[in-house]
Amino acid sequence: DAGVIQSPRHEVTEMGQEVTLRCKPISGHNSLFWYRQTMMRGLELLIYFNNNVPIDDSGMPEDRFSAKMPNASFSTLKIQPSEPRDSAVYFCASSLAGTSGEQFFGPGTRLTVL
Amino acid sequence: AQSVTQPDIHITVSEGASLELRCNYSYGATPYLFWYVQSPGQGLQLLLKYFSGDTLVQGIKGFEAEFKRSQSSFNLRKPSVHWSDAAEYFCAVANTNAGKSTFGDGTTLTVKP
Numbered sequence: 166d167a168g169v170i171q172s173p174r175h176e177v178t179e180m181g182q183e184v185t186l187r188c189k190p191i192s193g194h195n196s197l198f199w200y201r202q203t204m205m206r207g208l209e210l211l212i213y214f215n216n217n218v219p220i221d222d223s224g225m226p227e228d229r230f231s232a233k234m235p236n237a238s239f240s241t242l243k244i245q246p247s248e249p250r251d252s253a254v255y256f257c258a259s260s261l262a263g264t265s266g267e268q269f270f271g272p273g274t275r276l277t278v279l
Numbered sequence: 280a281q282s283v284t285q286p287d288i289h290i291t292v293s294e295g296a297s298l299e300l301r302c303n304y305s306y307g308a309t310p311y312l313f314w315y316v317q318s319p320g321q322g323l324q325l326l327l328k329y330f331s332g333d334t335l336v337q338g339i340k341g342f343e344a345e346f347k348r349s350q351s352s353f354n355l356r357k358p359s360v361h362w363s364d365a366a367e368y369f370c371a372v373a374n375t376n377a378g379k380s381t382f383g384d385g386t387t388l389t390v391k392p
Binding site: 169196198207208210213220221256258260266267268269270271272273 | 315373382
C-alpha cells in the first residue's frame with residue numbers, strides 16, 4: 166500500500182498565482198480530509214469529503230479556496246488567487262468512515278507564496 | 280460537540296526519563312481516541328488508538344496510553360524517552376459515523392541529552 170500520496174511536495178509561487186494541490190487517498194477509503202498547518206494556527210481542518218461529497222467546508226478560509234473530489238481516488242485543493250498568508254503545509258488524509266476513524270496522513274505539501 | 284484539550288504546549292524531558300503527555304476530551308458517547316506523532320517535516324503518524332476493551336493500550340515505539348472515563352482523559356506515557364522521540368504529539372477523538380476526528384493543539388516534546 167502506497168499510503169496517501171500528495172503532490173507537489175513543495176510549491177513556491179508568487180502572489181496572485183493559482184495553486185493546485187493534489188491528493189490520492191488510500192484505495193478503499195471513503196473519507197478524505199484537507200488540513201492546513203502553520204506555526205501560528207496549528208492544524209486546521211479545511212474541508213472533508215465522504216463518498217466524494219463535500220460534507221463540511223466550514224474551515225475553508227474564504228472564497229479563494231476551493232476543493233473538489235471528482236472520483237474516489239483523487240482530490241484537489243485550489244487557491245486562486247494565492248496570497249502570502251496562504252503559506253503553510255497542507256496535508257491530505259483519508260479514512261474509512263464507519264470504522265475506528267483512524268486517519269492516514271500524506272506527507273504534506275509545503276506552499277510558499279512570495 | 281466533541282473537543283480535545285492538550286494542556287501542555289511544550290514539554291522538555293531528559294533522555295531516559297519517563298514521559299506523560301496529557302489529553303482531555305469531551306464527547307457525548309463512547310469515544311474513539313487516538314494519539315498521533317509528527318516528526319519535523321513529516322505528516323502525522325498513528326501511535327495508538329482506543330475504542331473498547333482494555334483501558335491500557337499499547338502502541339508503536341514503546342508508547343502506551345490509558346483511557347480513564349471518570350476523568351475524560353487519555354494520557355500518553357513512555358517509561359524511557361529516546362532522543363528520536365522529539366516530535367509533536369497530537370491527541371484526537373473521532374466521530375466514527377462521519378469518519379471525522381477532532382485534534383488537540385498538540386504538545387511539542389524536546390528531549391535533552
